[in-house]
Amino acid sequence: MYTERVKEILSWYSGENPGTLKNLARILNHGKLGGTGKMVNLPVDQGFEHGPARSFAPNPLGYDPEYHFQLGIDAGCNVHAAPPGAIAACAAKFAGEIPLILKLNNSDSLYSGGDPCPAITGSVGDALRLGCEAIGFTIYPGSTFRNKMYEQLRALTEEAKSKGLVVVVWSYPRGSGLSKKGETAIDVVAYAAQIACQLGAHIIKVKPPTAHIEQDAARKVYEAKNIPIATLADRVRHVVQSAFNGKRLVIFSGGPAKSLEDVYAEIRGIHEGGGFGSIIGRNSFQRKKEDAIVMLHKIMNIYAGK
């Protein structure tokens, strides 16, 4: 029996196929936050994005992708996200123990010139074959290649929805259209959430926004309308509003490893602003397993309002 909150959330996606609704419900109902409408997810694509030593040497158990599956299961996360190789290596062994997002595009950092545009590294067929609940895809608004990414996402989304999968979009502004500071500016992050919504994402991941405003045309409106952006909670509230007035699941990434106090403070801001949860990678798998689980449970309690 679904909770009222899960039923309400599903009602926002009334245009989708029953298979997609089922898989979205599986994610919302799984783990310690199951049924609350909040989520804490475990993503691990850093081996591909930053290299194995930078990602896993701080906690060498992480060289093995099975470690991440087990961590996600033991900590009671809602869902685990990873690139195709890692999912394929473990999906049979842990079949059904935790919902999965197959990350379908990735970038490595052995070459790093030009505007960002990841490689497509998996398919909807892979996600189905491996028993995943969702596909994951990163877009970089602000890149000269943004339209290429939007079009790749569009095609994958159409196929994924037609086959009952959920679509999760990492919407990370970056590229020559933006300043470095602008990548997390409040106007830019809100815009990035809107773009992901309009492209059909069910769950949108953005970075916690700062109070910086990047675009002059936007600044005029923020000032004229006195849109509150002073606190993280204010800014999260604005981003959530920018995602179909709160009717899309917007969650926030954790960024580089930091102190526990900083982590918890950020989570409290996200929770206060109405964010639907967090996606915590390096801050969890680069800690010792028992420490990571304590931290993740503490975060889950914040989202559960405990």
Add this chain to the structure above:
Amino acid sequence: MYTERVKEILSWYSGENPGTLKNLARILNHGKLGGTGKMVNLPVDQGFEHGPARSFAPNPLGYDPEYHFQLGIDAGCNVHAAPPGAIAACAAKFAGEIPLILKLNNSDSLYSGGDPCPAITGSVGDALRLGCEAIGFTIYPGSTFRNKMYEQLRALTEEAKSKGLVVVVWSYPRGSGLSKKGETAIDVVAYAAQIACQLGAHIIKVKPPTAHIEQDAARKVYEAKNIPIATLADRVRHVVQSAFNGKRLVIFSGGPAKSLEDVYAEIRGIHEGGGFGSIIGRNSFQRKKEDAIVMLHKIMNIYAGK
């Protein structure tokens, strides 16, 4: 029972499939202007094109795409147009209450270099799945990427027509082939209408033209033949003539929000020149709902000849 005017209009499209004629009739017969052969449409793609705050902060109810559906229904517009995410979010809830145009390409403004070329953001399959009557597509004649857009439109048009949908083209000249002033020049707007007709559009949206003439080769003919372009009505008449001698539905966009007097004056010019209607976005949804409805009804009355 269709009106004589609707029957006449449908006769201009005698080469199309019955499914397309049925959907074109649905659009012409819906709303306060139903049966008159005139149209007032509500488009909302500004969240994607300009960002959420710039679009919706003036009237924050607009952050929710359901607001726009309800506005279109309550005001008696002929059709509502929006990007895939917004349509998908509301199509089931408002199924059949207002005809829909699924906008299949869109541009965001987090990157803004180079000539315009939107991303493809939806498909004919999406339009069918979501119960839309029409697809919408923007072309930018004058852009270095014009041919890419024409070819995308061609392929989508062939598929849409074969599946009984209507094709609505936003033909907005822009790009390095034109001066800024040339984007709304009378010769350029008339040419843009002709291109959309030749590409197979059923309904063509252009901007109200100015009396400027952009191209030297065209100026010679306008002068030699004394083509009247002094008033907006003259210019609209010429644009309508340029669209298969008035046998294609040419409607005009409203542009940025402005005073009511300016809006009504423009509508009167379009009506006098034989334009088939208007597409009113920011001027309606950035006003308070009751004000917007009053304005839209006044516009509809002008087109109805009341």
Add this chain to the structure above:
Amino acid sequence: MYTERVKEILSWYSGENPGTLKNLARILNHGKLGGTGKMVNLPVDQGFEHGPARSFAPNPLGYDPEYHFQLGIDAGCNVHAAPPGAIAACAAKFAGEIPLILKLNNSDSLYSGGDPCPAITGSVGDALRLGCEAIGFTIYPGSTFRNKMYEQLRALTEEAKSKGLVVVVWSYPRGSGLSKKGETAIDVVAYAAQIACQLGAHIIKVKPPTAHIEQDAARKVYEAKNIPIATLADRVRHVVQSAFNGKRLVIFSGGPAKSLEDVYAEIRGIHEGGGFGSIIGRNSFQRKKEDAIVMLHKIMNIYAGK
């Protein structure tokens, strides 16, 4: 019962499907020149290529594509060629009254930088759906994009032939490989005809060649072999020879509107040189209808040897 001349011409295409032979025969047997093996065709793509006012203001009836269908019918032309929008608008109304060529690529002139490469604006499926006898396609030998056009034509030709259609190629040398004068040089026009033949065209349209020789390597041969190129008839004879020794239907375009005397002189040269006919656009539809018909009949009489 076909004439001996039509039977002879069809024998040059013995490798084609019966459907293609039937449609080629329909074109050869239609109109005042039916059965003579000569052709006068009416093409109207200037609305797309040059804009509506430049094309139709001299005779405003031409804003309506129905006018062109009726003109082609009333003048007894063999075939009418136009872009997809115009054909789609009229094909049902005039179904079967005149053979049709659906022009599958077109260029507009709102952007005009770089080497020419038209947009694909229609498909073989469109030609079949609209009841056309042939597809038309423009190639620009000499352009940096020539190979792209040849490959597009190749694919369309294979599909069109497999479905019983005729392939008509406008072979107009232009681009950075050639001087302006070279576009109509005798060596270049003859070469352009050869290329179209080798790509599988059934009917080839070229411009009347001048006595200029563009390429040094060619000039040596023309001089060494004393190839006659002094008169238009000489040059037409050489171009016809260059098209599989006269076994492909090569016809000549009329170019910009000019005096009747100039038109007739050119036609006499083409006829004397063995050309298979003309394609007359602006010189016919920019004149008053009755004048155009008188002129077209006079041209047809020249080709009929009267």
Add this chain to the structure above:
Amino acid sequence: MYTERVKEILSWYSGENPGTLKNLARILNHGKLGGTGKMVNLPVDQGFEHGPARSFAPNPLGYDPEYHFQLGIDAGCNVHAAPPGAIAACAAKFAGEIPLILKLNNSDSLYSGGDPCPAITGSVGDALRLGCEAIGFTIYPGSTFRNKMYEQLRALTEEAKSKGLVVVVWSYPRGSGLSKKGETAIDVVAYAAQIACQLGAHIIKVKPPTAHIEQDAARKVYEAKNIPIATLADRVRHVVQSAFNGKRLVIFSGGPAKSLEDVYAEIRGIHEGGGFGSIIGRNSFQRKKEDAIVMLHKIMNIYAGK
């Protein structure tokens, strides 16, 4: 009953489908050299490559593609190769009288900038429809576009082999990776033969190599291992060895028209070095027919060891 030599040659292609073996046997068994394992082929693509006057004015009968078919038949060549237009024009009339290679890519010379990359001008479907035994394809190793050509060839080869056709590759090094002299250097020609073999060609056409060595890394080996390259026979032997140790049919092109003595001397060198034959275009069809047949028979006698 096949000769022992033909059976031996077919054994080198034991991995191919029976249909391909049958067509390879047809080519080996046809004409005056039928059954000897040697070949003399007649290629005519110069009309497309160099233009009609440069190619056919020396012997104007050649403007008609039927002339080339009849010449190949009357001279007893093994196979005739030509572009799609010429093959389509004559294939029905001469059906089965001489094996045919449909040339699937071609370059014209009205534009001549940049590295070479021909247009695809035909398909495997065309070859089947027209009753050809083989497809022909040119690659230009050394061009910046080499990989594009290799990939086009790969796809065509897979399709052709699956449908029982033979694959003939013109491997002509050219482009910015090589000096002009390097195009026929012994190391380069041997390498070009190897590349064609590895891409799956059944018959490889190269140019007669000179004693020049183009690449420093290669020169070291030629000198250290004392590979004999002084005479044409030496060099042909090395090229044949470089083509799977003599287990692929390597034949040599004739180049521009030259004196009979020069032609025969070259053929003797190729024969002495173990080459499998020649492909003679301009040297045959630019001569008078009776002279060409005398020359071709003399060449065939050299290859027959008479």
Add this chain to the structure above:
Amino acid sequence: MYTERVKEILSWYSGENPGTLKNLARILNHGKLGGTGKMVNLPVDQGFEHGPARSFAPNPLGYDPEYHFQLGIDAGCNVHAAPPGAIAACAAKFAGEIPLILKLNNSDSLYSGGDPCPAITGSVGDALRLGCEAIGFTIYPGSTFRNKMYEQLRALTEEAKSKGLVVVVWSYPRGSGLSKKGETAIDVVAYAAQIACQLGAHIIKVKPPTAHIEQDAARKVYEAKNIPIATLADRVRHVVQSAFNGKRLVIFSGGPAKSLEDVYAEIRGIHEGGGFGSIIGRNSFQRKKEDAIVMLHKIMNIYAGK
């Protein structure tokens, strides 16, 4: 009956189809090292990559691809890898005598500008038709074209796995993202192994890494965490760990021909570090056959722990 070690290795690939597991087992169980979980493979693509004389003149028997098949069989290698032409030439004759990897992309060196990006030279269909157990593919992390290669590999991998084939990836960092020295740096080679794993490779081939560290961000971690990289065994151990903690088959290439002592020393280092084997090309086929077999057996003995 499979050995315990082979069963253990197969358990790491539990997500794959039975057909893929069968073919992986065939490779692991074949040859002198069959059943040990170690491999020595014979690759020969140098004819395509470096040219025939540079590759085969040191031992001219190698001009014939049959020689390499027989060498791999006689030496008891696990698997033979070669480009499509060589495999097609011999696959029928040696059907089933040794497992085969069809190399699906290759580069020649007649053109050598720009970042590396091989041509696709074969297909999964070819691998199936020719009876191969695996496809082979080279990626060049660090190249501007890396993403193109990753995406080609992704598509081929999905198809190959769906048809029961094994996927072998040559992961060779190279291109403008890296210094020459960086191509074999320990951080880069470990990263390259990780990328191949994440893209779904079953067997990964890398070069023996040096103690150089290329990337500053990586160096900090290697130093902070004291990752041992002083000896080849240390570095191999780190690379193997970086490949899903030793749960993917990582093997090492041999590079240019060198002295036997150098070869054996390298193999001992790889073995000590836990590498799964070697791929030995030029060091074997450029030696006399009997010498090569002695050397390969000695290498196999090292891997067998004898």
